[in-house]
Amino acid sequence: MSDAVRTMRADERTARVLDEIMAYGEFCSTTADCDAILADLPAIAADHSCTPIELRKFVRTAHQDKQHWLNQVRTAAWGAAGELRTAQADVVRRTLIRRRLNVALQLVDDDYTPRAIVDWAHFQLPRESGPLDLTEYLSFALAPGREANATASFANYHVAAIRLAAAARTQTGPARADLLTRALMTEVFAIHFVEDSFSAGHFVGHWGLESTRLGTHDEYSAEGVEAQRWVTLDARRRLSWPQCEDLVPTADHSQCHNKENDDKRLEALRLATEPPYRARGDAFMAAGDRAYAGRAVAKSLGHVLLAATDAGTAETLLAALDGSDGIEDYDSCLNKRVVPTLSALAKEGPIYEVVAEEPIPVAREPAPLRIRAEKGIFFGGSAGVEAGHASIASVDGLFPKGSETGNVKARATLRLGYGAGDLTDDALNGQAFADIGIIAINNDVFSQNAQSMVGFSLRVRAPGYLVFLDGLVAVALAETTRSPFFIKWAARAGTGGLSEIWASHKLFDSVLWQISALRDVTFNHLPNEPTRGAYRWELLAPVWTARYALPMAGDGWAQSTDVWVDVGASFTRSTNFPDGGFGAYAALSTSGRVFPPWLK
Numbered sequence: 001m002s003d004a005v006r007t008m009r010a011d012e013r014t015a016r017v018l019d020e021i022m023a024y025g026e027f028c029s030t031t032a033d034c035d036a037i038l039a040d041l042p043a044i045a046a047d048h049s050c051t052p053i054e055l056r057k058f059v060r061t062a063h064q065d066k067q068h069w070l071n072q073v074r075t076a077a078w079g080a081a082g083e084l085r086t087a088q089a090d091v092v093r094r095t096l097i098r099r100r101l102n103v104a105l106q107l108v109d110d111d112y113t114p115r116a117i118v119d120w121a122h123f124q125l126p127r128e129s130g131p132l133d134l135t136e137y138l139s140f141a142l143a144p145g146r147e148a149n150a151t152a153s154f155a156n157y158h159v160a161a162i163r164l165a166a167a168a169r170t171q172t173g174p175a176r177a178d179l180l181t182r183a184l185m186t187e188v189f190a191i192h193f194v195e196d197s198f199s200a201g202h203f204v205g206h207w208g209l210e211s212t213r214l215g216t217h218d219e220y221s222a223e224g225v226e227a228q229r230w231v232t233l234d235a236r237r238r239l240s241w242p243q244c245e246d247l248v249p250t251a252d253h254s255q256c257h258n259k260e261n262d263d264k265r266l267e268a269l270r271l272a273t274e275p276p277y278r279a280r281g282d283a284f285m286a287a288g289d290r291a292y293a294g295r296a297v298a299k300s301l302g303h304v305l306l307a308a309t310d311a312g313t314a315e316t317l318l319a320a321l322d323g324s325d326g327i328e329d330y331d332s333c334l335n336k337r338v339v340p341t342l343s344a345l346a347k348e349g350p351i352y353e354v355v356a357e358e359p360i361p362v363a364r365e366p367a368p369l370r371i372r373a374e375k376g377i378f379f380g381g382s383a384g385v386e387a388g389h390a391s392i393a394s395v396d397g398l399f400p401k402g403s404e405t406g407n408v409k410a411r412a413t414l415r416l417g418y419g420a421g422d423l424t425d426d427a428l429n430g431q432a433f434a435d436i437g438i439i440a441i442n443n444d445v446f447s448q449n450a451q452s453m454v455g456f457s458l459r460v461r462a463p464g465y466l467v468f469l470d471g472l473v474a475v476a477l478a479e480t481t482r483s484p485f486f487i488k489w490a491a492r493a494g495t496g497g498l499s500e501i502w503a504s505h506k507l508f509d510s511v512l513w514q515i516s517a518l519r520d521v522t523f524n525h526l527p528n529e530p531t532r533g534a535y536r537w538e539l540l541a542p543v544w545t546a547r548y549a550l551p552m553a554g555d556g557w558a559q560s561t562d563v564w565v566d567v568g569a570s571f572t573r574s575t576n577f578p579d580g581g582f583g584a585y586a587a588l589s590t591s592g593r594v595f596p597p598w599l600k
Helices: 002-009 010-023 031-045 051-062 069-087 091-108 134-141 150-169 171-196 210-223 230-239 262-272 287-307 311-320 340-345 350-355 468-481 484-492
Strands: 224-228 245-247 256-258 277-279 376-391 406-420 430-443 452-461 507-509 511-515 522-525 536-549 558-574 581-595
Touching: 002 010, 002 031, 002 287, 010 031, 010 287, 031 051, 031 069, 031 171, 051 069, 051 171, 051 484, 069 091, 091 484, 091 507, 134 150, 134 230, 134 350, 134 484, 150 171, 150 311, 150 340, 150 350, 150 376, 210 376, 224 245, 230 262, 230 468, 245 468, 287 350, 376 430, 376 558, 406 452, 406 468, 406 581, 430 468, 468 484, 536 581
Parallel strands: none
Antiparallel strands: 224 277, 245 256, 376 406, 376 581, 406 430, 430 452, 452 522, 507 511, 511 536, 522 536, 536 558, 558 581
């Protein structure tokens, strides 16, 4: 949006309208302040408000009250933008920055997560099979009764904004000021959905389980996908028209007339030879993505500003919009269907002109690989080995010592857990699980008194604001009630808890680590060991944990494999040493998890 604003300021006609809107002082005071809020408005629209009317109210209030939550949203976004600039192309680091921003927005905007529950309006529909043709795609996306989608959302608000701006052209004073402000607020809603359409995570298809929609969005936004723009296809088609020497065809392609501008054909040639590019999304967009998006946004914003000041442009735009209605108070958070009259826009005109700049959505069949997020109930198993220095079978005193204190263990367990990927995309803090199974211990391995023992093992791991118990409660209440209070609590737990002490960090490549004290505990009970009637039990608490996980694929049953490394402290008691002793251990384990489609 900031690039588009600079483009508008370079044109005297559009710059004059911008200055006029800013002069009203409703939502900004100085030119710098106004340009900054203009750049932020599309992000606030639809994510932090549901209608242009609501957006106007929020922005006006935030301008008067610097402590308003909307200003906290902007501050959080500015901070993340600065971090992203320093992160450059580091995908893992950018993922962590995006995660912290997402949680920060949940904490300052109580309705941030509830607004996103009905989110189809932010995603492009996948193409149906058949020839690539923008008119056909618009007919499909704008059809009456079609599910809400980004293309239809843009079209609705853009039509409404143009009509408001054209109406303002014939007004003066407060009436013009009100219409222009309404037009701008409605247009930034339209621009929000244009910008969404350039995000790879928004045009690779949005269907299936909620966890699949979330995971697919995040995966392709970060890793990217090959994309081509509609305007490239249009340019190739134009170049294929029959040419005459020093002549170009008319619109109906049947006759030729004197060429007025060589630049048009040169531009068509440039676009026709434009290669596919790697589109990314959200916090991962590269300079090329932003340049393409800025061009589309500038075209869209230019329509509205020119409609407010240029009679000829207003007349042309209104004629192209004939038969369609744009609804200013269309609720993008709640409406699941497109506005019925938008199908009249499936032709060349202002909607076509902007959408042509966008990347072509993927086809529904064959679809790109679907990725599952860490969301929902899962079950599976875990197996691991462990080395420790904690045996007390032949050691007197609180801390173990000597060659007889080493032990090795093998563990096999069943696992049941829950992934809270909608509250945080932190892999280490986004899941809670319980393991129950069998453990085998070879005790005093470095002595002649080595003993083998078998018992039961129970492990519990969960995020938490302080300890794993409060995290279990927070996630359960957040997912069942969707209460802003519990969502905030769970989000804080999922981003590292108090002062983000337990936040995850990049170790190398895709391996993350965290301080895991108070997040994870294992209880081992070995009855009748080492002799009948005796006992031994252990408490293990990891202090440092690292994890690598393979992405989960599929829209039905989805399976993933994790590798864990835990280093921590232990406390052991036995029949002979009821006072117990402390020790340390290191464990390597792997787990396979299945997210069934019927457990959401």
